[in-house]
Structure formats: C-alpha cells, structure tokens
Amino acid sequence: MGKDSGQDWLEAELADTLDEDYEIELEDAVLSMKIKEIYRNAHGETLPRPEYFRALLQLQSELIKLQDWVVHNREKVVVLFEGRDSAGKGGVIKRITQRLNPRVARVVALPAPTDREKSQWYFQRYVPHLPAGGEMVFFDRSWYNRAGVERVMGFADEDQVEQFFTDVPEFERMLVRSGIRLVKYWFSITDEEQQMRFLVRIHDPLKQWKLSPMDLQSRVKWESYTKAKEEMFARTNIPESPWYIVPGNDKKRARLNCMDHLLSLFPYEDVPHEEITLPERVYNSDYERSVLPPELYVPSKY
Structure with a gap:
C-alpha cells in the first residue's frame, strides 16, 4: 500500500x-418537526456538533487507556447509573462503552425480578454480575431500584425498604473491601425536561419502545420519586461509595461531564503493550478457492 x-x-x-x-x-x-421545534425552544442551545464530537472522541480515547489499565492491573470496576426515567442513563452508557472491548466492559440491565428471585436475598440477583479482575461493569439501574421504583410503585413494603437502607451501606463497604472500585451516578433532570422527553418518545416511533406503563406512572408520582430520592441520598451517601449527581437537562454536556468525571476517579496511566506486527500472508499454490452458491450471499440492495 x-x-x-x-x-x-x-x-x-x-x-x-x-x-x-x-x-x-x-x-x-x-421526531416530528413540530415536537423538535417545541423541544428546541424549551431547551435552548447546546454544544455545536463538531465541538461535541471532538470532545467525545478525546474522552473515548482516554477511556480506552482506562480499560487497558484495568486489564493490566486486574482492577475491578462497578459503575451504577441511576436517575429518573428518560434522564439520559442509557445514552451516556452507550457513549462510554462504544469503543471499549465488550469482553472487558459490559452493561447490566436486569429485567423485573422473577418470583424465584423475589424470594432470594435482595442483593443476590446482582452479585453474579459483579466483575472479576480486569473487568468493568456498568449497571443501567441497580440494587437502588428498591429505594426508588419498587418503593414508589408499591412493589416493596416499608419494612423491606427499611431493611434495604440498613443493609446497603454494609453491602457496598463489603464490595469496596473486596477490591471493587464502586462509583454511583445519579442523573438529574427537571420536571419540565422529563415531560418534553416523554413527549418526544410518544411521537417518535423509533423511541416508543422506551416508554412503559411504569414510565408513564412516574410522571404522576414525580413528587413521590423526589422524596424517595432525597431519603436515598441521605442514607446511602457513604464515604466508601459516595453519590455523584450529573445535571442532565443538556444531554451532550451531561455525557461529556460524566465521562470526564469518571476518568478523574482512577489513577490510570499508559500501560506497556507488545509491538504489533502484521504477519505475512502464506500462499499455497495448491489451494483453489471454492465457488459458493449465490443464495448464501446477502442481497446487495444498497
């Protein structure tokens, strides 16, 4: 070449x-032009796309260095992403993991517990997903479901919630003592911003799958979620695993700020890499490539 x-x-x-x-x-x-116009007027200006992409690519290159450091040093990393529905958790997780090795960095988004899981120790369903050495795990919602949606929607009674608040600080201290680096993010948006994002999802067929009956009920119970969130912070913001709040009304800035902050929490540095050389292709004069039947090929429609 x-x-x-x-x-x-x-x-x-x-x-x-x-x-x-x-x-x-x-x-x-x-999304529809009308909803887009309403959203733009309500939201205001955000970062210009070129500026956003330059910052995003720079941060993603640093995340690759962090990944290499995690693998090299056999570190164990857990990052929790919590927040109201439509707060932007999935978007930032997608950008963080976009260029990482899925064998190193994986996302955990558990469905509602089964009847069997409901009978187990509350934290049991989360434990199998914790990292081994050289792994990073990103929880898209976590055991804090009990302090939020389960409490507000009546899936957990007050005794269960109180038991959770008693247990979770010690559970997280155990994780930290075991060598896990635990980070907890809460994505914060305003009432008005959530309403706009829900309207976008309702009118955008590519996003309607993100809406569930539970999401719609969260609008009705906004104040209940606020009270639950405030008590959660008060009782689970411990020195070993503090909460970090990400203002999320501006999606682009929220993603960049979260990625930058996450990088700042680790003493990562460049690690040695073996020099990679591409070996020469071996040619066998006796080899003849077989002709495959055309029906095996995907049609070239584009």
Whole structure:
C-alpha cells in the first residue's frame, strides 16, 4: 500500500468512525418537526456538533487507556447509573462503552425480578454480575431500584425498604473491601425536561419502545420519586461509595461531564503493550478457492 493510498484509507476510516457517531446522534433527532421545534425552544442551545464530537472522541480515547489499565492491573470496576426515567442513563452508557472491548466492559440491565428471585436475598440477583479482575461493569439501574421504583410503585413494603437502607451501606463497604472500585451516578433532570422527553418518545416511533406503563406512572408520582430520592441520598451517601449527581437537562454536556468525571476517579496511566506486527500472508499454490452458491450471499440492495 503506497503512502497516498494509505492516507486515503485512514481518512476513510476516520470518516466512517464519525458517521457511526453521527448515526447514534440521529436518534435524538428523528421526531416530528413540530415536537423538535417545541423541544428546541424549551431547551435552548447546546454544544455545536463538531465541538461535541471532538470532545467525545478525546474522552473515548482516554477511556480506552482506562480499560487497558484495568486489564493490566486486574482492577475491578462497578459503575451504577441511576436517575429518573428518560434522564439520559442509557445514552451516556452507550457513549462510554462504544469503543471499549465488550469482553472487558459490559452493561447490566436486569429485567423485573422473577418470583424465584423475589424470594432470594435482595442483593443476590446482582452479585453474579459483579466483575472479576480486569473487568468493568456498568449497571443501567441497580440494587437502588428498591429505594426508588419498587418503593414508589408499591412493589416493596416499608419494612423491606427499611431493611434495604440498613443493609446497603454494609453491602457496598463489603464490595469496596473486596477490591471493587464502586462509583454511583445519579442523573438529574427537571420536571419540565422529563415531560418534553416523554413527549418526544410518544411521537417518535423509533423511541416508543422506551416508554412503559411504569414510565408513564412516574410522571404522576414525580413528587413521590423526589422524596424517595432525597431519603436515598441521605442514607446511602457513604464515604466508601459516595453519590455523584450529573445535571442532565443538556444531554451532550451531561455525557461529556460524566465521562470526564469518571476518568478523574482512577489513577490510570499508559500501560506497556507488545509491538504489533502484521504477519505475512502464506500462499499455497495448491489451494483453489471454492465457488459458493449465490443464495448464501446477502442481497446487495444498497
């Protein structure tokens, strides 16, 4: 490959990477023009796309360094993402893990507990998902369901909630003593912002799957969720695993601020890597590639 062709290839790869980012960003833009106009007027200006992408790619490159450090040092990392429905938890998790190795960094988003799980020790269903050495686990909602949705929606009684508040500080201290680096984020949005995001989801067919009857009830019970959140902070914000609140009304800034803050919590540094060299292709003069039947190929419609 000549110098010019190599440069062209690198530029094409970079363009493809930016296209991938742009494709993800489009998910925030595919909605009716009327709703888009209302949302823009209510929300105001955010970061210009070029500025956002430059910062995003820089932070993602640092996250790769963090990943390499975690693997090299056999670190164990758990990051919890909590917040109201539509607060942006999934969006930031997607950007954090976008360029990481899924064998190292995995996302856990558990469904509602089964009848069997309801009869177990409350934390039991979460324990199998905790990391081994060299792994990072991102919980999209976590054991704090008990302090939030389960409490507000009546799936847990007050005795169960009180037992949770008694147990969770010691449970998290146990995790930290075991060598797990535990980080807890709460994504905070205003009442008005959540209402706008729900309207967007209702009118955008690509996002309607994100709405559940439970989400709609969370609008009715906004104040109940607020009271539950305040008590949760008061009783679970311990020195070993403090809460960090991410203002989330501006999605782009929330993502960048969270990623930057997460990186600041770890003493990561460059780790040694073996030099990678591409081996020469081995040619066998006796080998003849077989012709595969055309029906095996995906049709070239685009």
